[in-house]
Amino acid sequence: MTQNNCLTALLIASSLPGLAHAGFIGDSKGSLELRNFYFNRDFRQPDARDKAEEWAQGFLLRLESGYTDGTLGVGIDATGLLGLKLDSGDGTAGSGLLPADRAGGSQDEYAKLDLTAKFRTGKSTLRIGSLAFRSPIVSSNDSRLLPASFRGALLNVQEIDRLTLQGGRIDRIKANNSTDYSEMSASRIGGDSDAFVFGGGDYRFTPELSAGLHYGNLQDIYQQYYGTLTHLKALGAGQSLKTDLRLAKSREDGSFRDLDNQALGAMLTYSLNGHAFGAGYQRMSGDDPFPYIASSDPYLVNFIQINDFANVDERSWQARYDYNFAAIGLPGLTFMSRYVSGDNVRVGARNDGKEWERNTDIAYVVQQGPLQNLGIRWRNASVRSNFGNDLNENRLILSYSLALW
The missing domain is CATH 2.40.160.10 (Porin)
Incomplete structure (x- = not known):
C-alpha cells in the first residue's frame, strides 16, 4: 500500500x-523517542581500515x-x-x-x-x-x-x-x-526478489509449553521451514529452567541456484532470583550458510551483536550470564555478558574456520522522577576470526521516551 x-x-x-x-x-496514542547513538568499530587486522566511528541523533515520532x-x-x-x-x-x-x-x-x-x-x-x-x-x-x-x-x-x-x-x-x-x-536479497546468498510470502502458527499446549511451525518463501531464492519448541519449568521459589529448541530446513526456490541448509539451535537458561545462566548450541549442516533476508534479523540462538555463526558447516557454543539488579533493590539496572565460539567452518575445501565473539551489555532506565524513562546503554563486543574480520566495537546509546497523550 x-x-x-x-x-x-x-x-x-x-x-x-x-x-x-x-x-x-x-x-489513539502518540509518543516521541529521542535516540542519541555513538558507534565505534575498531578493525584489528593490519590490512583493514582503521575504524568506523560516527555519532548521530535520532527522533522517532x-x-x-x-x-x-x-x-x-x-x-x-x-x-x-x-x-x-x-x-x-x-x-x-x-x-x-x-x-x-x-x-x-x-x-x-x-x-x-x-x-x-x-x-x-x-x-x-x-x-x-x-x-x-x-x-x-x-x-x-x-x-x-x-x-x-x-x-x-x-x-x-x-x-x-x-x-x-x-x-x-x-x-x-x-x-x-x-x-x-x-528489493530484497538473501544474506551471503545474494540474488534479488520482490516477494517474500510467509505463514505459520504457534500453539500453547500449557502455560509452560508452546510449539510453532512457520514457512517462508523468498521468491526465486529460497524456501524455509522453521519449527520451534519452548518450555518453562518452575523449580521453586525464584527458580526456573527455560528450554528453547529451534530447527530450520532451507532449500532453493526457482532457478537462482541450488541451496541446502539445515540449522539446529538449542538454548537452556536457568534463572535464580535476579541471576540467569544460559548455555546454547547451534549447528549448520548442508552445502550453504543459513539464508535470511539481508538487513533483517535471523531467528538463531547464536545471532548476537555482530555475528550470526551461520556459516557453512559451522558449530557454535554460547555461554551467557544476565543479572537484574532489581533483585537487590535497584530496578532499571541490568547486566549481560556472553561468549560464543564457532568452529568447523568450511573455508575453501577445508573445515578449519574458527571465530569467537564476546559481548557485554550494561543498561539503566530511570524509573521515576523528572527523568523517568531516560535510558543509557553501553554495548561492547570483540570478534576474532581466522577467516573474517578481527574487530572491537562499542555502542553508547542514550534514549528518552515521552508519551504525548
Whole structure:
C-alpha cells in the first residue's frame, strides 16, 4: 500500500464521526523517542581500515489511532523518523547509522515517513503498508539509529484459544540507514526478489509449553521451514529452567541456484532470583550458510551483536550470564555478558574456520522522577576470526521516551 492509499484510509475514517470518535480518536496514542547513538568499530587486522566511528541523533515520532466502531474496525498508524549527523570524521563513515554520500562519507541528515492502514475484526488484525514486526521466519532490525521496516501486508489471527496464526507478504525492505524501499536479497546468498510470502502458527499446549511451525518463501531464492519448541519449568521459589529448541530446513526456490541448509539451535537458561545462566548450541549442516533476508534479523540462538555463526558447516557454543539488579533493590539496572565460539567452518575445501565473539551489555532506565524513562546503554563486543574480520566495537546509546497523550 502506498502512502497515498494510507492517507485515503485515514480521511475516510475521520470523515465518519459517529464511528471514528468513539475508538478511532479515543484509543489513539502518540509518543516521541529521542535516540542519541555513538558507534565505534575498531578493525584489528593490519590490512583493514582503521575504524568506523560516527555519532548521530535520532527522533522517532509514533502516532497510532484506535479502531472505528463496528464489525470491521479501521485505523491508521504513522511513524516519522529523522536522523541527524553529529560527528563523522574523514574515513570513519560506514557505521550503519547514516546513509552514505557520494564522496565516501555520510549524509548530514535523513528522514522517512512510514504509514500503515490497519483493520480489525474479532481477535484478528490486518496491517497494510509499512511493517515492523518479529517472527521466527522474518524479523525487522532495530539495532542502529533508526529502525528498519518492510512494505507489505501482515495478518494476525487469534480466534482459537491458545493458537496464534500469522501470515503475509512483503515486497520491499527499507534498511535502517535508508530512506527508500529496495528489493530484497538473501544474506551471503545474494540474488534479488520482490516477494517474500510467509505463514505459520504457534500453539500453547500449557502455560509452560508452546510449539510453532512457520514457512517462508523468498521468491526465486529460497524456501524455509522453521519449527520451534519452548518450555518453562518452575523449580521453586525464584527458580526456573527455560528450554528453547529451534530447527530450520532451507532449500532453493526457482532457478537462482541450488541451496541446502539445515540449522539446529538449542538454548537452556536457568534463572535464580535476579541471576540467569544460559548455555546454547547451534549447528549448520548442508552445502550453504543459513539464508535470511539481508538487513533483517535471523531467528538463531547464536545471532548476537555482530555475528550470526551461520556459516557453512559451522558449530557454535554460547555461554551467557544476565543479572537484574532489581533483585537487590535497584530496578532499571541490568547486566549481560556472553561468549560464543564457532568452529568447523568450511573455508575453501577445508573445515578449519574458527571465530569467537564476546559481548557485554550494561543498561539503566530511570524509573521515576523528572527523568523517568531516560535510558543509557553501553554495548561492547570483540570478534576474532581466522577467516573474517578481527574487530572491537562499542555502542553508547542514550534514549528518552515521552508519551504525548
